[in-house]
Amino acid sequence: MEIWINPACSKCRGALTLLDAEGAEYTVRRYLEDVPSEAEIREVLGRLGLEPWDITRTSDPLAKETGVRDLPREATEPARQAWISHLAAHPKLIQRPIITAEDGTALIARTDEAVREALSRRG
Numbered sequence: 001m002e003i004w005i006n007p008a009c010s011k012c013r014g015a016l017t018l019l020d021a022e023g024a025e026y027t028v029r030r031y032l033e034d035v036p037s038e039a040e041i042r043e044v045l046g047r048l049g050l051e052p053w054d055i056t057r058t059s060d061p062l063a064k065e066t067g068v069r070d071l072p073r074e075a076t077e078p079a080r081q082a083w084i085s086h087l088a089a090h091p092k093l094i095q096r097p098i099i100t101a102e103d104g105t106a107l108i109a110r111t112d113e114a115v116r117e118a119l120s121r122r123g
Helices: 009-022 038-047 061-066 078-091 112-120
Strands: 001-006 027-030 099-100 106-108
Touching: 001 009, 009 112, 027 061, 038 078, 038 106, 099 112, 106 112
Parallel strands: 001 027
Antiparallel strands: 001 099, 099 106
């Protein structure tokens, strides 16, 4: 199990606290420092079953500043690739925390319930 976090994020810290309380084994990825590649973002999107705009923090001022909110939200490869490239270039816009579960799925773990769901997906 891996968790993508921003240490400054209270939701990330809460998820780590719950994982520790449950005795979970996991790896922390500080994704602002260890930026995911486009391939890794594409893989996690597949595991999440989401589109790139679904994991983009579009209300963040950086989203407006960089123009990501103006990209087309179409399930075509050129549109998806534009979003994925943007997230790789601006990882601050990736929703957090993301937990990749042992069963091959992933979750955006912003609530205790989502963290517990990830824990229930242990192999």
